Amino acid sequence: MHALAATVVNTLVRAEDKAPEDKDVVAGWTAFWIFIGLIVAVVVIGIALTRSLRTAQKAKDAGVYGDGTSADATDADRTE
Template sequence: MLTLLITAANEGPAPEDVKAGWVALIIFLLLALAVAFLGWSLVRQLRKAQAAKDAGAYGDEPVAEAGEPANGDSPTSV
């Protein structure tokens, strides 16, 4: 029984029986499109989370904008 399985696995289909199919290409392209969409969505969510963190939504100190002091005091000149 084992030798029958080994010989069947070694033979495989004939080269003329195997051809590329359009269905497999379409499935592959749809999977690639899904991965691209998930990557785009992940980047969007990470940007939103970073903006919320910078605004102090998670209990951190809000990040100051460029040219604005972090603690609300007026800038001092040295």
């Protein structure tokens, strides 16, 4: 009984399975604009990350985080 059902289903699937022609398969304009949008999003995130890292480096150099003097003191203790 199971073999008969499997055979019937397999026959129906093969009858319904029609592949599209090569000329009918296209990405379309929607996919193009999504791709462009993703590129723009990556660029914006990269710019924001660069600005944030520059700000953090300037703050570190200015001693805002407080590790500039303690790190120097720790290094001086190790060399002595």
